[in-house]
Amino acid sequence: MQGVRAVGLSSVRRVYAAARAHVQSSTPGGGGGGGGGVGNFLSSSNEKALGGVRFASLKAVRNRMRSIASIGKITKAMKMVAAAKLRGTQARQDLSRPFAASVRQFFDLLPLEKLGSETKAGVAEPKRRLLVVITSDRGLCGSVNTNVCRLARQMLPHGAASPVSDGVETNIMVIGDKGRDALQRTSAAFFTTTFRDVFKAPVSFPQAVIIAEEILAQSPDEVVIFYNRFKSAISQVPTQQPLLGLQLLMDNASVFDGYEFDSDMDSSQVMVDLFEFEVATQLYGALLENATSEQAARMSAMDNASTNAAEMLDKLTLQYNRERQAVITTELVEIVAGASALQK
Amino acid sequence: MNKWLRPALRTTLRLWRRQWSAEATSGASVSTGASSPSSEEAGRVTLNFFCPHQVIAKNRQVVSVIVPAASGLMGILPNHVPTVAQMRPGVVTIIGDGGAEERYFVSSGFTFVHPDRTDICAVEAVRVSDIDPEEVSKALADCEAKLASSSSSAAAGTAEAQRAAVAQIGVDVYLAMQGVVSGTR
Incomplete structure (x- = not known):
């Protein structure tokens, strides 16, 4: 144009x-x-x-x-077309937001700020951090993809060419063609997995589960999801949402002592399952937010x-x-x- | 069927066991500081029932809820001890005023019993009355056949093992569904 x-x-x-x-x-x-x-x-x-x-x-x-x-x-x-699709995704998102929020609320018992001081001593091996960047497959949607990629790039170690620096291993997982194209130029060395055609069909939970499995397979200590939060049809906020890794969660399991864990297996297994559920849920929420933002941005x-x-x-x-x-x-x-x- | 009677028997036990005495409850609400005693004091459970693609109940006041926890059916009455329960395929029963029951089949998920509310986060939930028994038995036979064919070559690689696991999950879910459907009709 x-x-x-x-x-x-x-x-x-x-x-x-x-x-x-x-x-x-x-x-x-x-x-x-x-x-x-x-x-x-x-x-x-x-x-x-x-x-x-x-x-x-x-x-x-x-x-x-x-x-x-x-x-x-x-x-x-x-x-x-974008306006029609926006109506659809927005309706779906309105229905899914409480689902993601209620799972999130449980994990909010463990505040991230508190974590840094308490666990530093406990983690000896290189910390593995996985950045999940959610972008769209198609362009002509304003600056949503650029904003998210810029935010993700800020998390990368400065001037480093390899994933491991200062004992922290940073990897990028990109969802969507646009983010892959944008980040490939500067940070291809950090790439582990890229997904495409995620937004071709309406975002579904099984789809989020497939991606979540890929995330869990890399067993990161910290997952940061980058996406555009849909604020309104004219405002989308690039957001980063950190999720704790399983190991950190287990180290801090005492936070959840107020709750009884019901399971026929041992309660640590419930924690593992719950963590996996949480990753899939948050990813699903983020995918939907980004899909809605994309359509809104394209519309304007x-x-x-x-x-x-x-x-x-x-x-x-x-x-x-x-x-x-x-x-x-x-x-x-x-x-x-x-x-x-x-x-x- | 026997599989189904056992947890049902356990329910009644659990309903009593899980109930907290009055003093314990007041202690819990002080420690979390997040409870809204007004709704709980009225003898109601504040229920949220969410799926990824659906909101079944939001802030609904109900008399009690029964969820299919991994270790057996779990009845939730007001002032239940805070719990995180993994769910297995089974029926969530919402009991409203005058004993009116609403029954939903859930495939899996988690139930969070907070001091001030109960959140059920299911991966999939349908009304029991919406389940077609014929489709269930068809799908069950299908999954059983798949399980049989994959377990006969059990020594084969991880892909085969995964297929068997998927078929096993299918069998579990449809067996539970069949049990529910045949139980209601």
Whole structure:
């Protein structure tokens, strides 16, 4: 869209300048009743070329108008589609938010700030941190993907080329083509897994479970999920949500002593299952948030694009008409001047 | 069927065992500081029942709930001890005013009994009346066949073992479902 617009504007300006040149050089002569100006204009050596340019530029404007009108139609259609999809995902998200929130609330008993001081001594081996970056597969949705990738990049160790630095191993798992393309350039060394076509069908819990299994297979000490939180149709907030790894959870299991763990196996197994459930649940919530944000961002981006296209079309239409009139005026002047020359 | 009678018998026991005495409850609510005694004092359970794609109940006041915990059916009355319970395939029964029952089949999930509310987070939940018995027995036969075919070649690699595990889960879920459906009709 950007490139298209830049080209369009410059050609408009050229056409406009050419049209002004015609009008200015022809009208005084015509009004004066066959003065030297008209004679000069007609006899100038590049008359033929000017006439050619005159018609070609009119045609160029017409072509641009047509292409802008069709781009405008496409963006408008995309906006409609995004709006329809947004309604669907938003309804689904409204139903799923309490589910993720109620699981989250239980784990909020273990505040993250408190954790740093208590567990540092306990963790001797390199800490494994997994960044899960959720982006969309398709573009034309504003800056949601850029924002999330920027946030994720800030978590990477500065200037490090390998995943392990200062005893902390950082890995990236990317969901969505756009994030993969954006992060591959700078941080391909950190990649472990990438997913695509996640948002092709509506986000479902089984899908989240598959991704969660992949996360758990890497047994990280900390999982950070990056996604766009859907605040409203015009505001999406890039968010990072840290989840504790199983080991840290087990080390701090005393926080949950207020609760009785019901199981026919030992209670540590319940903790493991609960942790896996939590990862899948939070991932599901984040996927839905991001899917909703994507559609909302696409809707507003396409709305802007449609408005811009309409604006450009208006300007070009004005331009086209003005030039058409200039051409007619010039032709009239030529006829009048020719007739008066014959009368002499 | 025998499989089904056992947990049911245990329920009644658990219902009594799980009930806290009055002094214990007041202690719990002080320590967590998050309880809303108004709803609990009225002799009601504040119930939230969520699925990933559905909200079945939110802040609903009910008389009691019975959930299929891993170790047997668990009845939850007001002032239940805070608990985290893993669920197995079975029926969640919500008992409202005047003993009106609502029965949902859940595949798995967790139940969190907080001092001030009860959250049931199920992976999948359907009304028992919406289950088609014929489909259940068909799917059960299907899973049993899969389990039989994969366990005959049990020594084969992990992929085969995983398939067997998936079939086993299917058998468990559908057996439970069948037990529920045939029990109600």
